[in-house]
Amino acid sequence: MSATPPNPQRRSERSRQAILAAAIDLCSEKGYAGVTVEAIAARAGVSKKTIYRWWPSKGFVLLEALGQSSDSNAPFPDTGHLGADLYTQMTGVVHLLTTPPFGPAYIGILSELHHDPELTEAVHEQFITPRFTAAVNRLKSAQRQGRLPEGADLELAVELLYGPLYYRYALRKPPHTPERMAELVDHVLRTLDCRP
Amino acid sequence: MSATPPNPQRRSERSRQAILAAAIDLCSEKGYAGVTVEAIAARAGVSKKTIYRWWPSKGFVLLEALGQSSDSNAPFPDTGHLGADLYTQMTGVVHLLTTPPFGPAYIGILSELHHDPELTEAVHEQFITPRFTAAVNRLKSAQRQGRLPEGADLELAVELLYGPLYYRYALRKPPHTPERMAELVDHVLRTLDCRP
DNA sequence: GCCGGGCGACGATACGTAGCGTATTGACAG
DNA sequence: CTGTCAATACGCTACGTATCGTCGCCCGGC
DSSP states (O other), X not given: OOSSOOOGXXXXXXXXXXXXXXXXXXXXXXXXXXXXXXXXXXXXXXXXXXXXXXXXXXXXXHHHHHHHSGGGGOOOOXXXXXXXXXXXXXXXXXXXXXXXXXXXXXXXXXXXXXXXXXHHHHHIXXXXXXXXXXXXXXXXXXXXXXXXXXXXXXXXXXXXXXXXXXXXXXXXXXXXXHHHHHHHHHHHHHHTXXXX | OOSSOOOGGGOOXXXXXXXXXXXXXXXXXXXXXXXXXXXXXXXXXXXXXXXXXXXXXXXXXXXXXXXXXXXXXXXXXXXXXXXHHHHHHHHHHHHHHTSTTHHHHHHHHHTTGGGOHHHXXXXXXXXXXXXXXXHHHHXXXXXXTTSSOTTOOHHHHHHHHXXXXXXXXXXXXXXXXXXXXXXHHHHHXXXXXXXX
8 A cells, every 4th residue: 555646747757768668678688587677677777666656567567668669559451452451450460479579578468467457457458459449440441331241240250360369379379371361361251241 | 407307106196196186276266376386285295396306397287287187178079060069169168268277277377388388388289289180170070071161271260269269268358158159150160161 | 845766675475406304115035 | 925125206394596566765856
């Protein structure tokens, strides 16, 4: 129980940036195992206390650090060609998941979800739900254009798309090749009776 | 580097069983967080040394303990009705993943894969690959009976089935309801041009 | 002067290793 | 078949390391 919550206005932006950058750097260099609160503090030239003052745990630090990375927030494309857009998006996700620093950092964060409900909620808010709804919205857009049937189960479709990705990612299987990704998109669209 | 590897013939079966049981019990009662090597040793009335003599880490202990559980090795059904068999199998997996002690234990093991390649390999050998090939074989069986087209991409189909399950499991989303599971199976079979 | 920040010590856990008697085991002699 | 014995797995206990998360202290900028 902290007596008084800290005042965000007086927060040192410099320290904040140093901490986030240190977390990312450590993850790139030594993998998630090398990301400890003490290592972050040392590299950022910061006290552990400062980290714990503003973040509940290192998972949240990395999560915020990843959120700042621009390529992890790429918008869902809508060129009018549904299949191509899905392919672009999915291969982008695969690339993100398999490339440092995002790949190792994200898998490390996911590995902590099972004992940290608040981190779980934060990850959902920041990454999972937005991506999921963006995908659904892209399908809805196609639906409005008459390329997908009215009653198509769009949420199931998105699960069919992202599911295999996470299946391989979480189980540490080799990621989908671009060709495999294309076939995956193709099959799911076929399930929906897509008119390309 | 252990000087001499232990002699399996002289191994105490009693201790082995006590350790596996203690691991399972602890996981049921306190979740994966409560499963520590020291706690296992204490509950099993066993020395830590004995655990480390026979297992590389607690992940392997739990993995072996789960392997002994009969319901985690349920064979893939083949009643002749492909859709029903898939549904039975998948709902069984969901039930397993969401019920102690298997559910918490397995998610805990998965959370360690990212820093333990050997454990990853063991999990693949013991759980992932067998289930995957069993599912593919069930589809092949249907293929031989002419219910699935010759050129159907069976491995992709299995990924489409299991992917969403693991997607929700690893991301700690609520599991699929039986109805949702049925729809999932339905969609995937439709993708394959299944003749039921 | 208030309060965030840096320094670094601290207690609490958990991991993995090691030494030391004890007890169980498989092997062998009779 | 049975009694003996050496090998060694086992339990107990302590240790060293690592990381977490907290705390006291003083400094310095707003």
